[in-house]
Amino acid sequence: MIDILLSLLILTGAIFTFIGSLGLARLRDFYTRLHGPTKATTLGVGCLLIASALFFSVRDEGVSLHEVLVTLFLFITAPVSAHLLAKAALHLKLRSLTPTLKEGDDTPAHL
Amino acid sequence: MLSIVIPIAFALVSLAFLLSFWRLLKGPDAPDRILALDTLYVNTIALLVLLGIHLGSALYFEAALLIAMMGFVGTVALCKYLLRGDIIE
Amino acid sequence: MRRLLPHPLLTVSLAILWLLLVNQLSAGHVVLGALLGWLIPFATSPFWPEQIRIRHPLALMHYLGIFVIDIVRGSFLVAWLILRGPARLRPAFVQVPLVLRTDLAISLLANTISLTPGTVSAHLAADKRTLIVHTIDTGDAEALVAEIKQRYEAPLKKIFEEED
Numbered sequence: 001m002i003d004i005l006l007s008l009l010i011l012t013g014a015i016f017t018f019i020g021s022l023g024l025a026r027l028r029d030f031y032t033r034l035h036g037p038t039k040a041t042t043l044g045v046g047c048l049l050i051a052s053a054l055f056f057s058v059r060d061e062g063v064s065l066h067e068v069l070v071t072l073f074l075f076i077t078a079p080v081s082a083h084l085l086a087k088a089a090l091h092l093k094l095r096s097l098t099p100t101l102k103e104g105d106d107t108p109a110h111l
Numbered sequence: 112m113l114s115i116v117i118p119i120a121f122a123l124v125s126l127a128f129l130l131s132f133w134r135l136l137k138g139p140d141a142p143d144r145i146l147a148l149d150t151l152y153v154n155t156i157a158l159l160v161l162l163g164i165h166l167g168s169a170l171y172f173e174a175a176l177l178i179a180m181m182g183f184v185g186t187v188a189l190c191k192y193l194l195r196g197d198i199i200e
Numbered sequence: 201m202r203r204l205l206p207h208p209l210l211t212v213s214l215a216i217l218w219l220l221l222v223n224q225l226s227a228g229h230v231v232l233g234a235l236l237g238w239l240i241p242f243a244t245s246p247f248w249p250e251q252i253r254i255r256h257p258l259a260l261m262h263y264l265g266i267f268v269i270d271i272v273r274g275s276f277l278v279a280w281l282i283l284r285g286p287a288r289l290r291p292a293f294v295q296v297p298l299v300l301r302t303d304l305a306i307s308l309l310a311n312t313i314s315l316t317p318g319t320v321s322a323h324l325a326a327d328k329r330t331l332i333v334h335t336i337d338t339g340d341a342e343a344l345v346a347e348i349k350q351r352y353e354a355p356l357k358k359i360f361e362e363e364d
Contacts, residue, residue, distance in 0.1 A: 007115075011116055024147060035281075039274050065223065083321050092140065
């Protein structure tokens with residue numbers, strides 16, 4: 001039973017990690033590429049870490065929760081890195097597929 | 112069950128690693144490369160966690176925690192550099 | 201009380217973090233964790249000028265529930281969009297006017313936006329009144345802004361900023 005749950009978690013985690021990087025390689029402009037690693041990869045590694053916590057808790061017959069620390073850390077830092085990267089990209093005025101912000105809007109030139 | 116799933120997971124995460132590495136080499140701009148580097152850090156954590164489960168050793172956790180922290184600090188410092196042309200003001 | 205224990209919430213979270221880090225629950229480590237949780241906020245209190253007050257703990261729990269569900273939903277959505285291919289994406293920048301005023305609430309909103317379906321917060325205007333958000337696939341920008349405001353901003357306003 002626990003084996004099946006573990007396998008499911010590991011497989012889901014690996015698939016999401018893979019899809020996150022696939023998005024990074026496949027999508028066409030920086031801003032859309034940002035979405036894959038921020039969401040899919042973070043959830044994928046989260047799943048793997050939960051699987052690891054479960055694995056060691058079952059094997060050592062004691063609660064092993066320190067994986068939660070890495071999970072929490074990743075979920076807190078991923079949006080911060082994404083925000084900073086997007087801000088840097090806007091600052092450098094990277095080419096994007098999106099209709100960019102209109103003139104007179106608060107363009108990030110004066111960061 | 113686990114002995115089948117873990118090699119598959121290793122293969123998927125390694126592929127993810129290669130894809131991120133391809134983006135790191137290709138660019139085209141600095142933020143793309145930083146994003147690829149950041150993703151590489153997270154992929155490394157995934158590999159380490161898998162290795163920990165595979166070898167049944169909890170030691171790899173410390174390495175994963177360190178990489179998570181160093182990766183975040185590195186990404187923030189590089190972004191700061193792009194934004195201001197300077198890291199410590 | 202205020203001077204001896206400047207940030208009770210920080211103290212509790214630091215103690216829990218310590219116990220997680222050593223990965224065991226023994227009396228000695230509980231005491232050591234509590235000691236660290238008291239010492240660290242005490243030594244660094246000049247860096248924490250703001251008092252964090254949670255006015256509605258129940259609303260916070262509800263918000264965390266929505267947050268977790270939306271992280272999973274968001275990852276599935278992004279995964280599906282990536283697999284479907286880049287040709288049919290409709291990315292856009294939208295501007296979200298903010299009613300939140302405190303730094304903590306704004307940063308929580310920005311983080312939530314980055315982790316939930318199809319959106320990444322990209323830039324906060326210098327006057328802290330607008331948040332520029334990049335969305336990977338949208339048909340209706342106004343509906344998206346309305347959803348962000350109603351689903352995430354209103355609860356955060358209630359939890360951290362509402363007057364008693």
